[in-house]
Structures are given as structure tokens and as C-alpha cells.
Amino acid sequence: MKKFFIGTTNPNKIREIGGILRSTGCEFEPIGTVDPEETEDNFEGNAIIKALAYAKASRGITISEDSGILIPSLNNLPGPWSARFSDCKLEKENGIYRILEYHESALSREDIDRKNNELVLDLMKDVPFSKRVAKFCVILIVANERGNILFKASGESTGWISTEMHGMNGFGYDPIFVGGDTHGKTYAELDNMRKNLRSHRKKVLDEFKAWLGFYLKK
Numbered sequence: 001m002k003k004f005f006i007g008t009t010n011p012n013k014i015r016e017i018g019g020i021l022r023s024t025g026c027e028f029e030p031i032g033t034v035d036p037e038e039t040e041d042n043f044e045g046n047a048i049i050k051a052l053a054y055a056k057a058s059r060g061i062t063i064s065e066d067s068g069i070l071i072p073s074l075n076n077l078p079g080p081w082s083a084r085f086s087d088c089k090l091e092k093e094n095g096i097y098r099i100l101e102y103h104e105s106a107l108s109r110e111d112i113d114r115k116n117n118e119l120v121l122d123l124m125k126d127v128p129f130s131k132r133v134a135k136f137c138v139i140l141i142v143a144n145e146r147g148n149i150l151f152k153a154s155g156e157s158t159g160w161i162s163t164e165m166h167g168m169n170g171f172g173y174d175p176i177f178v179g180g181d182t183h184g185k186t187y188a189e190l191d192n193m194r195k196n197l198r199s200h201r202k203k204v205l206d207e208f209k210a211w212l213g214f215y216l217k218k
Contacts, residue, residue: 003027007054007064009035010083010109012171013201017063020196020205024212031058038080043067043139046080048149051141059145063208066197067138067201069173071161073131074123078116082173090123097123113211117165117176124161132160134177140204143212151160151211155203162186170195 006017006028015054021028036053038046047066055062068082075097078085086118089100124132135158142151158180165175167188174187179198187195196202 003060005029005054005058005060005062006033007031007034007050007058007062008105010171013065016192016196016201018207019124019192020202021209022178024209026212026216028063029058031062033057038066041080043080044141044152044154047139050141051143051149052147055143055145056147059133061142061144061150061166063140063142065138065140065189066200067136069136069177071120071124071132071134073127073133074120078120082116084112084116086112086119113172117173120161120173121164121176125163127161131161132162134161136173136177136200138200138204140208142208149210150215153204153207153211155200155207157198157200157203164184 004026006060008014017061034054034057036049038049040046040049047064050066051062051064052063052127055074068079068081070076070079077097077099080087081099084102084104087105088102091098091100135156137153137199140153141149143149159178162176162178166186167175169191170188177187178184181185181198182190
């Protein structure tokens with residue numbers, strides 16, 4: 001059995017990634033002791049930072065990613081700040097939101113997710129349906145301990161932001177994100193199988209599985 005590592009401190013991502021990759025027959029071990037500083041202002045830059053740091057720590061081939069939600073009516077925020085949006089101080093000038101500064105809170109992942117969703121809903125309380133479009137984005141990077149990028153892929157899921165939270169499944173912004181093909185339901189109202197059929201993370205992991213097949217034949 002070939003062993004790979006998953007570089008993330010988010011247990012929800014570990015479960016989702018592990019579930020999607022279970023069919024490969026490979027072993028995927030989480031590496032959660034490393035939490036590199038994400039200094040880039042885009043998903044790809046932060047994904048590379050994390051993949052290289054986790055691969056160095058694991059001393060093996062490591063999968064890492066950066067992901068979040070882009071909302072055009074919020075100047076494409078939260079974007080790379082998605083995981084910690086409620087810890088950001090915002091300003092609004094000429095109708096455009098910008099992040100001024102960030103101070104990390106000591107809240108649990110579940111509490112941060114809830115506050116992130118509440119903040120987005122509050123910022124968009126007067127935004128009409130036609131301007132509530134949004135998309136999930138993810139960049140997945142596979143790196144080895146020598147600092148080489150072996151694989152890269154990106155994925156998107158398009159939809160819109162609901163007016164309130166719905167559903168108990170999923171994580172992150174799932175309770176307020178309605179997919180373009182979910183018949184009015186948020187991602188948090190879907191079971192794991194139905195969410196994974198259409199999610200941005202499933203798309204990049206399917207590409208990874210195709211690459212993995214070629215890699216294992218070498």
C-alpha cells in the first residue's frame with residue numbers, strides 16, 4: 001500500500017478528503033502539527049506554502065490545499081481569508097469592502113465557522129437575490145520533501161448565498177451556500193454523498209486520483 005500525507009489542521013477537510021480518496025486503496029495520513037503562516041493574497045500561493053511546509057515535516061509526498069468562498073458583492077471576500085473572516089477588521093469605502101487587519105481569536109473551529117457565516121449574512125442582509133452569487137474555489141497541491149511540486153489542480157462550485165443558515169451537515173460556509181444544482185438546498189442540507197458529487201473539492205480530488213494512477217505505475 002502506498003502512503004501519502006494530508007497537510008491540514010482542519011479535521012473536517014481530513015474527513016472529506018479521506019472519504020473521497022478511500023477508493024484509491026492508498027493510505028492517507030493526516031499531518032496536523034504544522035500550521036504555516038499563509039502570507040499570500042491568493043489561494044494558489046497559500047496552497048503552495050502549505051504543501052511545501054507539510055511535505056518537509058512529513059518527509060513524504062503530501063497533499064495540501066487552500067480553499068474558500070468568493071462573493072462578488074463583497075469585493076470577492078472572504079477569499080483567502082475565508083477560514084478566519086470573522087477575525088478580520090473590515091472597512092467599506094465607496095461601497096467596496098476591504099480587510100484592514102487580522103487578529104486571531106481563540107475560538108474553536110466550529111465557533112469560527114458559525115461567526116464567519118453570521119458575518120457574511122449580516123454584510124449581505126440588504127443585497128438582492130440577483131447579486132448574491134458566489135463560488136467555492138480550491139487549489140490542490142501535491143509536493144514532496146525535496147520541495148518539488150508534483151501536481152496542481154483547481155476546482156470551483158458556483159451558486160449563491162442564502163438569506164439564513166440551513167442544514168446541519170458539512171462545514172465552513174456550507175450552511176449558507178446554495179449550489180447551482182442543489183434545487184434550493186444549501187450544501188449543509190445535503191448528505192456527504194450528494195455534496196461530494198458536485199463539490200469543488202471532489203473535482204480536484206478526481207483529477208488527483210487520475211494523476212495518482214499514472215504516478216503509481218512508475
